[in-house]
Amino acid sequence: NAGVTQTPKFQVLKTGQSMTLQCAQDMNHNSMYWYRQDPGMGLRLIYYSASEGTTDKGEVPNGYNVSRLNKREFSLRLESAAPSQTSVYFCASTWTGRVGELFFGEGSRLTVL
Amino acid sequence: SQELEQSPQSLIVQEGKNLTINCTSSKTLYGLYWYKQKYGEGLIFLMMLQKGGEEKSHEKITAKLDEKKQQSSLHITASQPSHAGIYLCGADYSGAGSYQLTFGKGTKLSVIP
Numbered sequence: 001n002a003g004v005t006q007t008p009k010f011q012v013l014k015t016g017q018s019m020t021l022q023c024a025q026d027m028n029h030n031s032m033y034w035y036r037q038d039p040g041m042g043l044r045l046i047y048y049s050a051s052e053g054t055t056d057k058g059e060v061p062n063g064y065n066v067s068r069l070n071k072r073e074f075s076l077r078l079e080s081a082a083p084s085q086t087s088v089y090f091c092a093s094t095w096t097g098r099v100g101e102l103f104f105g106e107g108s109r110l111t112v113l
Numbered sequence: 114s115q116e117l118e119q120s121p122q123s124l125i126v127q128e129g130k131n132l133t134i135n136c137t138s139s140k141t142l143y144g145l146y147w148y149k150q151k152y153g154e155g156l157i158f159l160m161m162l163q164k165g166g167e168e169k170s171h172e173k174i175t176a177k178l179d180e181k182k183q184q185s186s187l188h189i190t191a192s193q194p195s196h197a198g199i200y201l202c203g204a205d206y207s208g209a210g211s212y213q214l215t216f217g218k219g220t221k222l223s224v225i226p
Contacts, residue, residue: 004155031212040218041218042201042216042217042218042219043156043201043203043216043219044216045213045214048212048213050212056212058213090155090156092155092156097209099144099205099211099212099213099214100144100145100146100158100161100203100205100214101146101158101161102146102148102156102158102203102214103158104155104156104157105155106154106155107153107154107155
């Protein structure tokens with residue numbers, strides 16, 4: 001049972017570099033999310049996709065772009081990484097209308113130097 | 114100010130002791146969700162509360178939502194080392210059609226054998 005799979009698990013970038021975090025779920029969920037988790041700040045929503053073909057901004061979207069590639073996959077792109085984007089990133093998914101019953105991936109730890 | 118406050122921030126208990134974690138909202142919520150996060154891993158959904166006065170239990174964990182739907186508590190009876198981790202509450206403030214949760218900053222629980 002794979003659930004929600006995120007890659008890579010760890011990444012170190014230099015300021016200004018770009019990268020894409022990949023997320024895939026095998027539970028036939030319609031909605032997918034990207035969160036970041038920072039000490040003292042808790043878990044904050046970056047972007048979400050309510051259904052295939054739609055994406056919307058969350059609480060902290062600046063500096064990020066997303067793509068809902070198909071029903072299974074939702075990627076998060078950092079075009080020009082900044083040290084403030086050092087964080088642990090979590091992808092999550094759920095069924096339509098079940099906003100609180102999220103299934104999370106194991107996280108991707110990103111360090112921007 | 115933070116919409117959703119958790120207390121305490123951290124808790125150290127002896128194995129076998131009971132404990133309570135609180136989650137307080139600055140406004141009425143439609144749903145309250147409890148998650149557990151083991152260190153270095155993703156979040157796991159524990160329980161959902163939607164009705165004022167609702168109480169749910171799973172194994173040794175009981176969650177309650179007050180009548181006003183602004184405060185929830187998570188109670189662990191006879192704690193075990195397996196209960197250690199970070200507990201987060203998430204609030205749905207929008208109800209039907211909502212796609213976003215607001216998370217508290219978490220309570221870090223350590224259980225000493």
